Amino acid sequence: MIEAVGLTKRYGDKTAVYNLSFQVRPGSVTGFLGPNGSGKSTTMRMILGLDNPTSGQVTIGGHPYRRLPNAPRQVGALLDAKAVHGGRSARNHLLSLAQLSGIPARRVDEVLGVVGLQDVAKKRSKGFSLGMGQRLGIAAALLGDPQVLLFDEPVNGLDPEGILWVRNLMKALAAEGRTVFVSSHLMSEMALTADHLIVIGRGQLLADMSVTDFISANSADFARVRTPDTEPQLREKLGAALTGAGGHVLPEQDGALRVMGLPLPRISDLAHEAGVRLWELSPHQASLEEAYMRMTQGAVDYRSTIDQKAGLQQPLPPGAEPPMPVPGQGQPGWYAPPPPQQGGQPFAMPAGGPGAPAGPYGGAPAGAYGAPGAPAGQGAPGANPYAQPAPQAPAAQPPAPQGQAPAAPPAPAAAPTATPDASSPAADTNQPEDAR
Structure with a gap:
């Protein structure tokens, strides 16, 4: 089990993760969702000991990753499929990892068969496609037959057959009692793969609940x-x-x-x-994508002005706001955290209290209309001839002159980035990579 308690990470005056607490339990696939820059990659790096938290802690099976005996045989991870020496063949890459962790060489051929790369095992990885690189990264994560697995965008670059294979693999691993933590931006795939969701926005926890409860709480049929x-x-x-x-x-x-x-x-x-x-x-019935868009629309850092013109952020009718439970905070209604403050200050927190598989890696993939509301992401449907006229809200700014587009919101200042060595912990002085 993965457990984070009060996890906070700051890079200079930028707060990437603030007071994040959650648990990833074995026996189910847990999806890790959030907009770009929300802190997902930083969180996964702290779980794997690649970044040190500013405060709080995260443990795997009750121990920090760096204190786990022979960690590669207990935890497998895919964070960057490109972290491979291009001059090595797929088999030699996995063989070097196996020798470092005391894993028998026969295991290399087993995982190559699991991911379908046995026919190209002797080819250099620099000639691999994006999808083949993803498969090689998944093979490296499975090498030690670990009980805890973390995957960051595992279906990136895969064709439909490969996506289906990854989905079945995740479900089969969880059905064996393993802890499976998956980050992805493909809402349709998460709806088919994940049993539980952890959603963050601007480094803070927005939701920690089952997929069914998440859709029900953040949308209306x-x-x-x-x-x-x-x-x-x-x-x-x-x-x-x-x-x-x-x-x-x-x-x-x-x-x-x-x-x-x-x-x-x-x-x-x-x-x-x-x-x-x-x-x-x-x-x-609303989809996971619609519910996700509704919850995270206030935590998106980069938004096109065209989206605003199209009415994609149009609020629900009066009285149609569904409640959105935020675990540990008890806030009724919808909540999105504000942008981080300057000078390394934390975010301003709201008031309130805190079937069995056929083989070891195979297997088959496994409303009431009473609450008014509408899913997010729907374009402006037009005027409602049946509703009473609502009072006009005061204009936030004067309209733009005719023929001139409204001014776009100012872009956030770009933070310098540094790419740490994938084989060693990153120094805390580095700025965070773009979180996915």
Whole structure:
């Protein structure tokens, strides 16, 4: 098990991780999510002893990584698939790692077979594609048959067959009782692979819960309703009936209605009472991507002005904000941490309290409509003819002159970076690499 308690890391006046506490338990795949620059890579480097935390601690099986006896046989990791000497063959690369850790040479051929590189085992790694390099990095992580595994973007560069293989591998490893910690930006893949999620933003914990609970807490389901296209008056009549019954109705671009706050049976009954024929009445459950975008939209450092113009950050209707539990803080409603303060000061914290596999690495991959709301990432659907007009908010700034685009927000100052040697701990004086 991996356990972090009060983990904090500062590089000069930049706070990369602040007061981060979580547990990664064995027997399940734990996804590690967050925007670019949120501190994911820094956190994984501290877990593996490549960076020293400024304060707090992180342990594996109750011990810091550097105090683990023969750590490569207990912990396997893939952080950078390019950290390979290009002049060495795949087999010689793994053989050198095995000899350093006292692992039998026969294990090298085993893991080459597991990752499918047995036919190119004698080829130099500098000629490998990105996907082949990923497979070689996964083979190195599996070399010691460890109980704890960390993977940073393991499907990067893989084709669909390779992605499916990695997904099955992760699930099989977890089913054997191992601790599997996976960082990825592919929300669709995390939804199929992970059982539990740890989400961070600007170095702080945003969520620590199951995938199902995460989606439920950070999104709201809705129903799509469609009436005959040749009878637009029926659409207006149904919209008025649904709004009068307490539903929130939004028109969609294809002519359908998005209905929130009413269960499907109630929508059907209201349509029947109003004498409206329905061509479609279907449920919609938010995806992991939609829920993730909603939670992290306030923790994104780099945002295109085009996204803002398209209304991708449009808030939910009044009263439709779903609660977002933040473990250890007990804050109702949505919360995103503020940007780090200058001078090495920590973030300002909110008020409140804190099937069995066929082989050792094989195996097969394993709403109620009551809460109003809408998933994030949806473009502006248009004006709602059924809602009462809302009071106008004061303009934050005067409009730009005609023909002139609004000024883009100022870009954050670029921090100098240093690339530490992948084979040794990084010095704390270095600036952090771009966290993925």
